[in-house]
Amino acid sequence: MEEILKRVKEDNIIFINFQFTDIHGQLKEMTAPVNRLEDILKSGLWFDGSSIEGFARIHESDLFLKPDLSTYSIIPWLTTPEGNTARFICDIYTPDGKPFPGDPRYVLKKTIQKAEEKGFIYKVGPEVEFYLFASNKDFERVPVDKKGYFDLATEDIHLISQDINTYLKTFGIEVEAIHHEVGPGQYEVDFRYSDALTTSDRLITLRATIKAIAQKRNLHVTFMPKPVMGIPGSGMHVHQSLFAIDGKRNLFFDSNNPYGLSELAYNFMAGQLFHIKSIMPVLCSTVNSYKRLIAGFEAPVYISWARINRSALIRVPKWFQDKPNSARIELRCPDPACNPYLAFAVMLATGLDGIEKKIPLPEPVEEDLYQFDEAMLRKRNIDTLPASLFEALMEMKKSQLVREVLGDHLYERYIAIKTEEWHEFRQQVTRWEIERYFDI
Secondary structure, eight states: OHHHHHHHHHTTEEEEEEEEEOTTOOEEEEEEEGGGHHHHHHHOEEEEGGGSTTTOOGGGOEEEEEEOGGGOEEEEEEEETTEEEEEEEEEEEOTTSOBOTTOHHHHHHHHHHHHHHTTEEEEEEEEEEEEEEEEOTTSOEEESOOOOTTOOOOHHHHHHHHHHHHHHHHTTOOEEEEEEOSSTTEEEEEEOOEEHHHHHHHHHHHHHHHHHHHHHTTOEEEOOSOOSTTSOOOOEEEEEEEEETTSOSBTTBOTTSTTSBOHHHHHHHHHHHHHHHHHHHHHSOSTTHHHHSSTTTTOOOEEEEESSOTTEEEEOOOOOTTOGGGOOEEEOOOOTTSOHHHHHHHHHHHHHHHHHHTOOOOOOOOSOGGGOOHHHHHHTTOOBOOSSHHHHHHHHTTOHHHHHHHHHHHHHHHHHHHHHHHHHHHTOOOHHHHHHHTTO
16 A cells, blocks of 8 residues: 555646446546545445446445555546546445445456466457547538548547557557558557456456547547447457466467367357357347347357358467467457456356366358358258347346356346346337338
8 A cells, every 4th residue: 555655646646536337337436636545545435336327226325445456547638737637446345345246347356266266367358449430510420531441540540549559558558459440430459468357447448548539639439339320330359268377378279279279268169159148138238239240240140160250259360370378269249338347257157167067169160151041050050149139138037157157136137227228229219210110
């Protein structure tokens, strides 16, 4: 604690934001003047949990935040001549000093502990896609450009990319690449892989950072999976591997295997494929998510795996043979609107279940699955992902594994909130319906 208090003084901090996520993965925070930090580090920062969706009922609402000191950072867009603002990402506790079971970060930490007890460190590297929009004279949101995949950036976008890299570096996040994606105004940021907890913290930081940069330039950024009909959706492909507990050896690598993968990796992949339907409400958590998961836009639809086939749900990327620690599998269905703590928790748990039970892995499908008709899919025994949030929730309700991972508290609240979201969507009358049916 003394080291942090010294650092805060050296950094001329005057305010501190104490951050956490709600059940949806939305960043929440409380701000306190720096003179309160020492007391907060000792006793926590109390708040009303009943005000956060999915957290606690009114009669059990008292919760407190406990800062994770390793997440301390200056917030680069909140620096002033008078002083700077810093942040901590926090864990949530109940009045009796126990971890709050509805805290998404705690859910992930529990699952990570189970993996570590088996001798594994779960490492992930997400590819985060998003759209940038500007407002025209009619106050409509239009993409900032009409460019496509890997096209050269305009001067304005280059400056935004510089800001993203500089700001994320302040948070200790090493950007590996920023590039234009397929859709107009669509971009992707890739940052260096790490353990699942660190990566989750970095993901919520990345989303907040890009939003702050866009706001500064009077632009709109969205991590919505399908913001515009007819153009590609935004996904968050996640590269995954298990390392030995010392963090030095990639347990997914086997030089004698045609795909370069170990039996452990195949079991892990089999577990994810086996349970994928039941974890979809976490990986693809909105009604809008399932409008991205349709054939024709390079989004996964079929439950399969492959190396060269980008229509597969799980892909085995190619890596240089002299870099065995790069061995990994890539799950392609998650999207950037998810809660990363919960997403990585269920991804890890299903993979571990595959290892423990030695779930058999189906044969790879290297053909373009979008060209398969229903008869061919049945012949090859290839299933599809849920077509809607409602279908996904029905699968989740049948899963004891997901209940165990999330815990009764969060599992029941998550299903209730997402079911209500689906029912609210069902009541909407869209412009498409008016245009199609009004004069019927």
